[in-house]
Amino acid sequence: MELDVVVVGAGAVGLAAARALSLAGRQVMVLEAAQAIGSGISSRNSEVIHAGIYYPQGSLKARLCVAGRRALYAFCERHGVAHRRCGKLIVATEPDQVAALDGVAARARANGVEGLQLLDEREAQRLEPALRAQAALLSTATGIFDTHADMLALLGDAASRGAELALGVNVTGLVREPNGWGLLIEGESQPVACARMVVNAAGLGAQALASRTEGLPAEHRPPLYYAKGSYFVLQGRSPFGHLIYPLPEPGGLGVHLTLDLGGGARFGPDVEWVDVPTYDVDPRRAQRFYGAVRAYWPALPDAGLQPGYAGVRPKLSGSGADRDFEISGPADHGMPGLVNLFGVESPGLTASLAIGEHVADLLSA
Structure with missing residues (x-):
């Protein structure tokens, strides 16, 4: 043939x-x-439809994410693919993280990301009353879609x-x-x-x-290195209308809160280096999730998280770089x-x- x-x-x-x-x-x-x-x-x-915030200027990730995000919104509109520009907040939960948030904003602007606004504590809580943050970076270009x-x-x-x-x-x-x-x-x-x-x-x-x-x-x-990421699903209604992200960590973007198109909330992924891809979610990992999430949402109730699903990311470095x-x-x-x-x-x-x-x-x- x-x-x-x-x-x-x-x-x-x-x-x-x-x-x-x-x-x-x-x-x-x-x-x-x-x-x-x-x-x-x-x-x-x-x-998540990413804005293109985190990636080094001039990298393929930066260039293709910004161009791809603009094309993706237009594609979803043209083909009737469900999506929503809900926006996200990247949060500094401690005073010594505020400078790092400024750095994230500078990198995003260098990548050509539009719709960015630095918020102080009062402005962030006005948007999301349940949020605990010293400051936040609002990205209005971030959204969610039906993959x-x-x-x-x-x-x-x-x-x-x-x-x-x-x-x-x-x-x-x-x-x-x-x-x-x-x-x-x-x-x-x-x-x-x-x-x-x-x-x-x-x-x-x-x-x-x-x-x-x-x-x-x-x-x-x-x-090839396998970075497994587990997700936990929130039981009950989410108090947030935006996606909530902590500052990035080695190997990923931290345990963040994302929303689905039905209004449900999930947390993750975390980072677990594995030798072979596996997709089970160990309920014991929830303990780390509670600590990470309560840094920006102190009112997360006990037993509020249930195991969801897991994915594996194809990393080219095993160091988290x-x-x-x-x-x-x-x-x-x-x-x-x-x-x-x-x-x-x-x-x-x-x-x-x-x-x-x-x-x-x-x-x-």
Whole structure:
């Protein structure tokens, strides 16, 4: 079988890449190992539309998050994807954190984030009376959305231009062939198809596929570290109308409060380094959550948290240091017709449309 472009992975990023390539006139086949789209990283997160606040100026995360967030709001409006610009508050709960909050605001403005306002204690409590904070940074560009509906819309756009989806197909390796890449599929000893171009958007499996890509230099196969994050769900009604975030911590954004479109509240994720992905939530982890949440919401009731769900983030560093997305194309690794996406964690969902355009540009260069 001769194919034009194969996208490996039907999460939000893979589907956005398929959409962008289809809109550019390519014939695209999306191959997904699971039996449903978006069942990995894309379905185990906070469903937040990030403004682009935290990331180093000029990084892929900063540029693609800001561009992707603007595109995502317009995409949701156009396709009827449920979403809400609820805004968020990043809070300094102690006096010695206020200066750090100023630094977060400066980085956000350098990234081109609009809708920012520094609030003192009185202003923050006027917005959220239940909040305890010395100061806060208000981001009006932050929101929430229905990620599954978004992925269905991405797939619909791609399919309208001829893209196809095959579920339950596990691509285990790539071999060089004269006209592109031979696709090794689980259960088959020889390539079953040849694709002129391949996009490796396999999420937690991206490094494994890269390690079985014939000729790919070792320096373009970064290590993978699993950062598990557990969520706990609030029992009862939330007193907050905004998302509430503490200052960032190594490996993540701290135990924050997010809202769903039905008005429910959840807390997380925390950071737990694991050797293999697991998705159980240990109820004992709630003790740390109570302490972290009561730093900004002292009235959190006892027994107010119940285990929710867990996700695993594909980190490129095991130290907790923030690493940029690694999106490499032919100009980087020297392999024609191949794009690899590594370490696409938060804000990958927000940035997905911009990531898709970036992938299409790398393959057209």
